[in-house]
Amino acid sequence: MLDVDDSIISSINAIGGYDLYLINHNYQKVFIDQVSAINSLKDTQGAIDAIKDADIITTAVLATNLEKIAPILSKGLKARLQLRKAKINILACENLENNSGVLRKKVLALGEIKENDLESIAAFPDTEVDRLVLKSERNGEPAIDIGDEFELVVDKTKLVNPGVEPIKNAFYTTDIHKYFERKLFIINTGHCWAGYVGHVYGYKVIQDVFANKPLLRATREAMKESAVLIEKKYGFSKDDLDDYISFALNRFMTPGVVDQIARVSRNPIQKIGPQERLVQPVQQLADRNLPYQQLVKGISAALLFDLDTDQQAIELQHYIEKNGVKQTIVHFTGIAEESVLFSQIMEHYNRFKQIKEKRTN
Template identity: 50%
Template sequence: MKAVHFGAGNIGRGFIGELLHNSGFAITFVEVNDELVKQLNAEKSYDVYLINEGYAKKTIDQVTALSPITQEVEVIQEIVEADMITTSVWADNLPKIAPTLAKGLKARLAAGKGKVNVLACENAMFNTDILKKAMADCPVDINMSELESIGCYPNTAVDRMVFDSVRDGKKAVDIGTDFELVIEQNKLLEPGSEPIKGGEYTDNLQKFLERKLYIINCGHAWAGYLGHLYGYDIIQDVFHNEELVKEVRKTMQESAGLLVKKYGFKAQELEDYIDFAIGRFKTPGITDTINRVSRSPIRKLALADRLTGPCVQCEEFGCDNTNLLKGIAAALLFVDNAEDPQCVELKSYVESHGVAKAIETFTGIQPESKMFHVILSRYNELAAIKNIHRK
């Protein structure tokens, strides 16, 4: 079986690529990094190292790579012949790969090929829906009806600890043993099938999406934004500060309280999930930057995303959201990374319009609400802390 996977970064090779390999697929990576394309084609394989097993090496073979920039014709042909198409390019980049994928699906349709599963394995709510819409909206002449006739588009929820590494002069990936790949089974080409081994298949993806986004991603983002204010540059340093760890746990528990009421999760099940998340963040020997964890603050402040989403719903369900409100305020202060376009945009907006308008614009929380005034108050408090620690 053949799989085409867009993105040969850490998630692409260390998570989705490994699962595709375990499921019997030969993989063609579509990747813009020329150095990585050359390495994969030279070796026809790559290595991953299992963090929880003493960094034991596992080799992923039967792989090739193509550049969508210089080899688009070849990429299109691979899509025509594929048995599975997946992505892990970062959610903000889905519109960038949409034209090439749309051309490939259009060619597949013209060739009389059957439907193929297309899964966007991105850290975003209803990720494959985003990709499908991006293809329908891109300049390629393919409409939604044609997309539906040639592809099936299950959304996914994804989670795994993966880190870039270099071993023996070659790019490799260090990976955690535990992972989560939840797939909408009712949208698969064969709804009762399990095409990717190790995945969890469900007819209610929403609750799994929110569990992961509102607990793990929320806690991670909260730690990054607060850690930034206290002068940390490495996320693991935040998790060496037990007072901040207690606050991260409390934030995740606020989201968990919401999910218990909303979906009927058992409280202990979510407490165990929180323990797993915090334990993973504390994994010895792992280093990750605050800038990477906290990147794209505008996207992460959106009404359906990891901070504002659970915060607003906690208010609706009568749950505590004290720390979630604090996290939103902290995210509004993450404006110092000049290499992050959303940091630059957020900083410019706050300077031009003021933080009150920024709260309304980027979170959707209205000025007449109690939450709005709490965020504004916390913003001013946290700005003072930032001035002390990041001089």
């Protein structure tokens, strides 16, 4: 395993693995063994050797960090190329569409490997990944709590060998885009929608938002609006999508889980982007003359996210102060000021702003 956190690396190497705590089993501890760790910043050669000798490479670094891991990956792949090693699957398990493809572009942009050489040594199948994974603490030490339910969807058309499934219990498909959008527009949209609206009402923990029955009902309605879009676009059945929404909400409300809104709602500028989880489904529903009355409120609430520990929230509020909320909407969402959707965002923004100001005054 490659990482940059010395404390995590030292802990793993001291015991040959790491602990996970199973949320759905009263936080039972499970030890994951036969793991070693290398600091890819401090031991470059060790990291290169690990990539050179690997059978498969996966990432879980957050989408914003793919650019940071590209240099060491490029060096490791170059070493594989020189030794004429077998072509390897590289799966970026990040919450980003075309995630592995993005990583591939980052590697190519460095100019250390030519495209035909990269094609000969590595395959970059895209993924859709979903699991409840939360940072926690045990006896003063950092720990990881994890839920039972998971989903890993892999684009089989981009594997080294489409007939060989390299990861057990993953789902392999020839159309990963529909699974990515289903997750992004329903689970991710619903989660951050509840976070931003919950912040307006003064909540700090996402589970407390879901304990508020009117807000839980509104969150479900927002997710159902997204589900209608997914049904129309990809042919998922309404019953399957209703079950998917219930699965997501039940997971959000897992007893004992405390998930901070600061985490759920982090990076608001990213999340109100024109290709992201709040704007895309609303825009596509509007284009199809389908209802989006609840979903649009998430965009308005996101504009009021002002957590002073979140760099993007600080940047967003500074932009609003300098340019006004109307220009902010146009600049960050790409929604035209003359559109009906724009006026609806403004209407809900003004209402939420009054609620927030009344609560804080």
